[in-house]
Amino acid sequence: MTDGVDTIAAIATGAGAAGVGAVRVSGPLAPAIATRFLGREPAPRHAHFAAFRDGAGELIDRGILLHFPAPHSYTGEHVVELQGHGSAVLLDALLRRCIELGARLARPGEFTERAFLNGKLDLAQAEAVADLVAATSQAGARAALRSMEGVFSARVDDLLAELIELRVHIEAAIDFPEEEIDFLADPIIGDKLALLRNHLDELLTETRRGVRLNDGIAVAIVGRPNAGKSSLLNALAGEERAIVTDIAGTTRDVLREAIHIDGVALELADTAGLRESDDIVEREGIRRARAQLERCDVALLVTDEAHADTDQAFFHGVPAHAARLVVINKIDLVSRHAQREGDTLWISARTGEGLDALRSRLRELATAGAGEGAFSARRRHVVALESVRGYLDHTADALHGTRSGELAAEELRHAQQALGEITGTYSSDDLLGAIFGSFCIGK
Ligand SMILES: Nc1nc2c(c(=O)[nH]1)N(C=O)[C@@H](CNc1ccc(C(=O)N[C@@H](CCC(=O)O)C(=O)O)cc1)CN2
Numbered sequence: 001m002t003d004g005v006d007t008i009a010a011i012a013t014g015a016g017a018a019g020v021g022a023v024r025v026s027g028p029l030a031p032a033i034a035t036r037f038l039g040r041e042p043a044p045r046h047a048h049f050a051a052f053r054d055g056a057g058e059l060i061d062r063g064i065l066l067h068f069p070a071p072h073s074y075t076g077e078h079v080v081e082l083q084g085h086g087s088a089v090l091l092d093a094l095l096r097r098c099i100e101l102g103a104r105l106a107r108p109g110e111f112t113e114r115a116f117l118n119g120k121l122d123l124a125q126a127e128a129v130a131d132l133v134a135a136t137s138q139a140g141a142r143a144a145l146r147s148m149e150g151v152f153s154a155r156v157d158d159l160l161a162e163l164i165e166l167r168v169h170i171e172a173a174i175d176f177p178e179e180e181i182d183f184l185a186d187p188i189i190g191d192k193l194a195l196l197r198n199h200l201d202e203l204l205t206e207t208r209r210g211v212r213l214n215d216g217i218a219v220a221i222v223g224r225p226n227a228g229k230s231s232l233l234n235a236l237a238g239e240e241r242a243i244v245t246d247i248a249g250t251t252r253d254v255l256r257e258a259i260h261i262d263g264v265a266l267e268l269a270d271t272a273g274l275r276e277s278d279d280i281v282e283r284e285g286i287r288r289a290r291a292q293l294e295r296c297d298v299a300l301l302v303t304d305e306a307h308a309d310t311d312q313a314f315f316h317g318v319p320a321h322a323a324r325l326v327v328i329n330k331i332d333l334v335s336r337h338a339q340r341e342g343d344t345l346w347i348s349a350r351t352g353e354g355l356d357a358l359r360s361r362l363r364e365l366a367t368a369g370a371g372e373g374a375f376s377a378r379r380r381h382v383v384a385l386e387s388v389r390g391y392l393d394h395t396a397d398a399l400h401g402t403r404s405g406e407l408a409a410e411e412l413r414h415a416q417q418a419l420g421e422i423t424g425t426y427s428s429d430d431l432l433g434a435i436f437g438s439f440c441i442g443k
């Protein structure tokens, strides 16, 4: 399996001083490298206490040596781990010795890429490994772990099986042209397609949630100039991030701030107040604010009592699946406030009143529906599923409109390919390069 493959090595643990650090080696030379360090052949999957020496026989460190013979390792190749003291200097020296002994430096993500190429993980699982390492919230880590365990991939595979079954059915019809029309009119085909589209929509909803768990929900703060949007961002972030003045139109560009509420990640975006403006810079800011709005998960309108109704216009352009939240700010200036229908909160960005309620509402929105089975996902997966949705719409058109089995089968073939790109059944070198290139070194 490893013939003609080179041997890679990298420091697998974080930079900076730590109790223990590890160098990982994978490839055909790994056993020979292990034997040089240990002075004899290592026993499979056995923790050996070893003296790690350089080429001149000088002691680099004393540590633990592990050999995972192929194919029972993380990468599926021979893997050797050298676990030493967690010093960057020692680990560098260990790594250099491995390279002298014939390994080369691993590219970012190359261990996991090999695990993928050797069938240990599919592509969505491999991406989840990186997402798990990068997770900044409990909910995000739990979701990434589920995807790494294959929960998301299994859902994609189920859908794929359903799709293939329908495709086989339709292709069988094409083989009997004289009966094709009757065949395609068979309600079983329409029913199967309808069911497939339902299942796809369910998966799309859960996948969007998976992206939110992974990246944090995108909250776009919108409202008229001077409503207090920047003040609210600062209050939620707990620091002075945005410039606050009483000059309307202060915020020009979109300002993003990642925050956590009880272990849940949110990305807040303070947008330029939306209004007609002759100022080129402000107009560009407003254009960006609108773009932000179009891809948000939660649109948070900051307004006041007097404008709460008319300001609803700011929700224009918010996607249908995004939540809308109305926040009436500056309640420190009014003695009483009216009760309102719907999702409305009263706050003062200045005094902090009402902010706890707002935080818990945002947390609720971020984790809505994220029950036990929730998995993490990436934008790329949502895009793939959306394109599958398009192909299935075309399939329905082909069946009901032109009654062309050929066209329907062709659309299903595209749909199958788009689904396969999620788990990597179909993948280009460019896609793999982009995915694994964004991993950290040693993963
Ligand atoms: N020391 C160490 N800790 C680590 C890793 C590692 O590479 N080294 N991991 C790296 O990310 C994670 C664990 N992931 C791993 C996944 C598979 C195998 C492995 O040996 N798989 C074999 C045997 C399976 C078995 O015995 O059940 C296989 O798949 O055939 C090892 C680690 C986290 N902790």
Ligand SMILES: Nc1nc2c(ncn2[C@@H]2O[C@H](COP(=O)(O)OP(=O)(O)OP(=O)(O)O)[C@@H](O)[C@H]2O)c(=O)[nH]1
Pocket (backbone or CB within 6 Å): 223, 224, 225, 226, 227, 228, 229, 230, 231, 232, 243, 244, 245, 246, 247, 248, 249, 250, 251, 252, 271, 272, 273, 329, 330, 331, 332, 333, 347, 348, 349, 350, 351
């Ligand atoms: N009294 C009171 N004043 C507030 C409150 N929140 C914001 N302000 C004031 O309102 C003014 C505008 O606040 P900003 O946060 O800059 O408003 P903005 O919506 O970001 O404004 P633009 O950047 O122009 O879009 C500032 O003078 C703030 O100090 C509040 O809760 N109470």
